[in-house]
Amino acid sequence: xxxxxxxxxxxxxxxxxxxxxxxxxxxxxxxxxxxxxxxxxxxxxxxxxxxxxxxxxxxxxxxxxxxxxxxxxxxxxxxxxxxxxxxxxxxxxxxxxxxxxxxxxxxxxxxxxxxxxxxxxxxxxxxxxxxxxxxxxxxxxxxxxxxxxxxxxxxxxxxxxxxxxxxxxxxxxxxxxxxxxxxxxxxxxxxxxxxxxxxxxxxxxxxxxxxxxxxxxxxxxxxxxxxxxxxxxxxxxxxxxxxxxxxxxxxxxxxxxxxxxxxxxxxxxxxxxxxxxxxxxxxxxxxxxxxxxxxx
Numbered sequence: 551x552x553x554x555x556x557x558x559x560x561x562x563x564x565x566x567x568x569x570x571x572x573x574x575x576x577x578x579x580x581x582x583x584x585x586x587x588x589x590x591x592x593x594x595x596x597x598x599x600x601x602x603x604x605x606x607x608x609x610x611x612x613x614x615x616x617x618x619x620x621x622x623x624x625x626x627x628x629x630x631x632x633x634x635x636x637x638x639x640x641x642x643x644x645x646x647x648x649x650x651x652x653x654x655x656x657x658x659x660x661x662x663x664x665x666x667x668x669x670x671x672x673x674x675x676x677x678x679x680x681x682x683x684x685x686x687x688x689x690x691x692x693x694x695x696x697x698x699x700x701x702x703x704x705x706x707x708x709x710x711x712x713x714x715x716x717x718x719x720x721x722x723x724x725x726x727x728x729x730x731x732x733x734x735x736x737x738x739x740x741x742x743x744x745x746x747x748x749x750x751x752x753x754x755x756x757x758x759x760x761x762x763x764x765x766x767x768x769x770x771x772x773x774x775x776x777x778x779x780x781x782x783x784x785x786x787x788x789x790x791x792x793x794x795x796x797x798x799x800x801x802x803x804x805x806x807x808x809x810x811x812x813x814x815x816x817x818x819x820x821x822x823x824x825x826x827x828x829x830x831x832x833x834x835x836x837x838x839x840x841x842x843x844x845x846x
Contacts, residue, residue: 556787557799563780565643565806567645568630569814570773572639575631577766579759581752583631584624584745584769586762592738599735606732612724616733619724620740622717624748626710633706639815640823641700642806644679645707650801652715657793658721664794667836671798674833678826679804686822718797721781722788730785738778768836798833805830 574583597688606612633642658664704832725733752759762770780803787796805827811817819827 553787553792553795554799556783557796558802560780560784560787560800561774561803563783564803564808566810567773567776567780568634568803568807569810570640570644570769571631572634572637572811572815574769574773575635575764577653578762580628580631581745582759582761583747583770584627585749585772586716587777588738588745589742589757589835590771590774592742595735595738601710605648606728606736609727612727612733613736615720616627616736617740619665619717619720620737621744622712622713623737623741624663625742626713626717628715629706629710633703633710636703636706638695638815638817639811640808640819641767642707644804645704646710646714647801647804648708652693652712653797654794656715657797658717661794666826668794668798671833671836674836675830678829681826681829686820720784721785722793725785725789730782730789734785735811749793802830
């Protein structure tokens with residue numbers, strides 16, 4: 551499958567996950583969410599690899615990249631979930647999706663195949679998500695969403711974008727060495743270790759931790775499944791297709807999140823953000839049309 555199409559699949563999954571995070575991050579401690587998401591995904595992956603006895607092979611470069619990527623995963627999710635908890639989702643997620651600019655640049659710098667059409671598509675996508683992050687008439691009926699509030703939400707989103715770009719690049723590097731599934735497993739392994747340390751630190755400091763109750767338990771589990779599958783799909787697209795193409799396709803998660811928030815949370819999009827969503831979609835289509843020939 552084309553790398554961009556894999557990226558688009560991942561974008562849909564992570565968009566749904568981020569929409570759920572808008573709810574769970576307001577009611578559950580972030581360290582607890584990290585532990586549950588990473589722990590559940592690690593358990594499932596461990597069962598699958600255990601059945602086939604196909605454990606990640608030792609590769610110093612891949613393991614080191616996965617270790618840093620796993621820890622950066624927690625940092626990125628912290629900034630992203632803070633942005634989503636503040637809202638609106640149509641600002642938080644698009645701002646975070648600007649990680650594509652840095653990630654595509656890193657991949658091109660390290661010799662990945664690219665085309666001028668993809669560079670143009672990247673610019674269009676970036677402009678589209680930048681426009682999505684601007685205040686619109688859809689925010690006027692919410693007293694919290696003034697310019698200062700939106701600016702802070704955008705800053706959290708930009709911090710998430712920076713760390714996401716670094717952790718995605720390192721995950722791609724590990725996937726190129728040992729395969730997408732093994733890279734995903736190691737990413738989750740080190741992320742779980744980091745989450746356990748965070749929870750222990752909170753307990754030692756006698757901080758109150760909010761655990762999911764009732765229907766929130768199901769939401770957190772669904773969030774974990776979607777988030778893990780999204781990263782796995784992205785790594786498969788990067789390993790078997792084009793790393794640049796998978797990155798640009800994955801950047802559409804900002805659009806997916808905004809649409810899911812409109813359908814499920816009732817957040818207004820408005821014609822201005824609707825036009826921005828169309829711009830991002832056209833950018834992704836240009837990336838597909840202009841992608842270099844890939845060996846699948």
